[in-house]
Amino acid sequence: QVQLEESGGGLVQPGGSLRLSCTASGVAFSTYAMGWFRQVPGKDRDYVSGISSTGGSTYYAASVKGRFTISRDNAKNAVYLQMNALNAEDTAVYYCAATVEPKNRVPLGYEYGVWGQGTQVTVSS
Numbered sequence: 001q002v003q004l005e006e007s008g009g010g011l012v013q014p015g016g017s018l019r020l021s022c023t024a025s026g027v028a029f030s031t032y033a034m035g036w037f038r039q040v041p042g043k044d045r046d047y048v049s050g051i052s053s054t055g056g057s058t059y060y061a062a063s064v065k066g067r068f069t070i071s072r073d074n075a076k077n078a079v080y081l082q083m084n085a086l087n088a089e090d091t092a093v094y095y096c097a098a099t100v101e102p103k104n105r106v107p108l109g110y111e112y113g114v115w116g117q118g119t120q121v122t123v124s125s
Contacts, residue, residue, distance in 0.1 A: 001026060001027070001114065002024050002025070002026050002027040002029075002032060002098050002114050003024065003025050003026050003114075004022055004023070004024055004096045004097070004098060004114060004115065004116035004117075005022065005023050005025075005096075005116055005117070006020060006021065006022045006094065006095070006096045006116045006117065006118060006119040007020070007021050007022075007023075007119060008020040008021045008119060009094060009119030009120045009121045010120075010121070010122070011122045011123075011124065012086055012121070012122070012123055013123070013124070013125050014086065014087050014088065014123055014124075014125055015085060015086065015087075016086050016123070017082070017083060017084045017085075017086065018083045018086065018121060019080060019081070019082050019083070020036065020080065020081040020083065020094055020096075020119060020121075021078055021079075021080050022034070022036075022078065022079045022080070022081075022096030022116055023076070023077055023078050024077045024078070024079075024098060025077065029074055029077040030053055030054070030074040031053055031100055031101070031102065032053060032098045032099065032100055032101065033050060033051065033052050033053050033098070033099055033100075033101035033105070033106060033107050034050065034051050034070075034072060034079040034096065034097070034098050035047065035048075035049065035050035035051070035059075035096070035097045035098070035099075035106075035107065035109070035112050036048045036049045036050075036070065036079075036081045036094060036095070036096060036097070037094070037095045037097055037109070037112075038090075038092035038093065038094045038095070038121075039092055039093050039095065039118075040091065040092045040093075045095065046061065046092075047059075047061060047108075047109035048060070048061050048064055048068065048081070048094070049061065049064065049068055049070040049081060050070070050106040050107060050109075051070045051071070051072050051079060051106065052101065052104050052105055052106050053101050053102075053104050054074075054104050055071065055072050055074070056104065057104070057105060057106045058070055058106060059106040063089070064083075064090075067083065067084050067085045067086075068081060068082065068083050068084070069081070069082040069084075070082075079096065081094070083121070086121075086123045087123055088123050088124065089123075090121060090123050091121060091122050091123045091124070092120075092121060093118040093119065093120050093121075094118065094119050094120075094121050095115055095116055095117075095118045096115070096116040097112035097113075097114060097115050097116070098112065098113075098114040099111050099112045099113050099114065
């Protein structure tokens with residue numbers, strides 16, 4: 001079973017940038033599609049971005065498209081989320097997620113089955 005650990009969250013001013021990282025252990029990372037989700041208290045967890053096992057395909061929610069970039073380094077068992085032009089609506093706990101995906105596609109949100117513990121991102125002046 002893959003284990004995920006996020007890092008890189010914190011407090012940033014509006015318009016600023018953060019880079020989240022997620023490292024995986026315990027499995028063949030290159031067989032997993034990876035995703036980033038976020039959740040604010042009282043609301044459902046939202047699918048922010050996803051990337052296929054090879055990195056060749058990506059998905060972005062409309063709210064982050066053009067501002068966030070997902071990438072992965074299979075040699076380092078890591079996936080990243082570069083977040084630019086942050087605003088208050090991006091404030092949330094961000095979760096890394098994984099699922100085995102042998103067809104090299106980006107999974108739908110409900111298909112992810114393994115989760116990290118989350119990292120808080122706060123956008124405030």
